[in-house]
Amino acid sequence: MSTPANRRPGAEPDRGFAGELRDAVTLRSFTLVAGVLILQLAFILSYIGAFHSPTPHRIPVAVVAPGQAAGGVAAQLNALKGAPLKARTAPSEQRARRLILDRTVDAAIIVNAGGTDTLLVASASGPAVSSTTQQIAAGIEQSRHRQVRTVDIRPPAAGxxxxxxxxxxxxxxxxxxxxxxxxxxxxxxxxxxxxxxxxxxxxxxxxxxxxxxxxxxxxxxxxxxxxxxxxxxxxxxxxxxxxxxxxxxxxxxxxxxxxxxxxxxxxxxxxxxxxxxxxxxxxxxxxxxxxxxxxxxxxxxxxxxxxxxxxxxxxxxxxxxxxxxxxxxxxxxxxxxxxxxxxxxxxxxxxxxxxxxxxxxxxxxxxxx
Structure with missing residues (x-):
């Protein structure tokens, strides 16, 4: 049997582009690549969806204030638009510090009847939530024509x-x-x-x-x-x-x-x-x-x-x-x-x-x- 002039003896027959495509891209490989594409798009959706617009939602905080004022301040914080905070009262600053360190709350507002209020945070739990709490507290204090200082009671280690x-x-x-x-x-x-x-x-x-x-x-x-x-x-x-x-x-x-x-x-x-x-x-x-x-x-x-x-x-x-x-x-x-x-x-x-x-x-x- 004669061999075509453009093909060496013993070489595989030319199956054309369609035939090579079928061998190169099998149904299994196509399915696996499609799965990778889905994972890739899911990765993009998940990360951008989670991080594109961080919004505080019921950050737990404690409120310490003289007399019966703590309940009123807590109610004011809980009534903020969008519910950024979830406030509860604490009997003393010492108790508020313990609530932060045992992870019951993320921050505490100490209302001082005679001067500047204090915001207690623990940035080791996540600096983003501490900075967000500071921004919210500063806005509230500004509306009340008061000042607030921030005290970080548990910052991250130096390293x-x-x-x-x-x-x-x-x-x-x-x-x-x-x-x-x-x-x-x-x-x-x-x-x-x-x-x-x-x-x-x-x-x-x-x-x-x-x-x-x-x-x-x-x-x-x-x-x-x-x-x-x-x-x-x-x-x-x-x-x-x-x-x-x-x-x-x-x-x-x-x-x-x-x-x-x-x-x-x-x-x-x-x-x-x-x-x-x-x-x-x-x-x-x-x-x-x-x-x-x-x-x-x-x-x-x-x-x-x-x-x-x-x-x-x-x-x-x-x-x-x-x-x-x-x-x-x-x-x-x-x-x-x-x-x-x-x-x-x-x-x-x-x-x-x-x-x-x-x-x-x-x-x-x-x-x-």
């Missing part, structure tokens, strides 16, 4: 800049957790070949979480001096944060295959970062991000670290419970989903899952001559 080290430390732990789980899924298959391998994968991630938590605590404390004095607590919180992200990612992968990695990014990055109370505390975020922030690992981790370092561990129970829930429930779902998947493979031996698993094992097995 912590604007008090954002807690947030960035947790982001690093979260990224490490879901990336480690994703890499194990890519290298060994999103759905492990047997239940033992699922347990081994979770055990390896638990060990990684301990090492990762240790590394983050060393960097934030002894090396950079950003979050000093709570090394052991940070190590424990870090290990819990990393395991929460890793175990949840493993569960997503076993349930959804490689799509689970995209879901992990959606939960931890697209939704978790802007709602965590880092750049802007939750009281300044729109309703959606304000509602989910405390229930995602990024927000829970940020609260746990910040309140441990600056507020003696007050108001950390819920945050630690959320992190433990993701770690424990994620691991349990991963094991249960893996067992269910293996049962399905045994019941339906000709299923696509069975074939793909067999192909994966064949590709990983050494060839024998």
């Amino acid at each position: 912590d800049g604007r008090g954002l080290s807690s947030f960035y430390l947790v982001i690093g732990w979260i990224v490490g957790g879901y990336l480690a789980a994703a890499i194990l899924g890519v290298a060994g298959g999103a759905r492990p070949a047997n239940l033992r391998r699922t347990l081994i994968r979770l055990g390896a991630l638990a060990l990684y979480s301990i090492v990762s938590g240790l590394g983050g605590a060393i960097i934030a404390g002894p090396i950079l001096g950003a979050l000093n004095g709570h090394f052991w607590e940070l190590w424990g919180i870090g290990a819990l944060v990393v395991m929460a992200a890793a175990a949840t990612t493993v569960a997503f992968q076993i349930l959804l295959g490689m799509i689970g990695i995209g879901l992990a990014i959606l939960v931890f990055v697209v939704l978790g970062n802007p709602s965590a109370g880092g750049a802007y505390p939750m009281t300044l975020l729109p309703a959606f991000w304000r509602a989910i922030g405390d229930w995602l690992p990024t927000g829970a981790g940020t609260t746990a670290v910040r309140n441990t370092v600056y507020f003696s561990g007050h108001a950390t129970a819920q945050a630690l419970g959320v992190l433990a829930g993701y770690a424990v429930i994620g691991s349990a779902v991963a094991v249960a989903a893996s067992a269910a998947h293996l049962r399905y493979m045994r019941l339906v031996p000709d299923s696509p899952a069975t074939s793909s698993s067999a192909d994966s094992q064949a590709n990983q097995s050494p060839k024998r001559e």
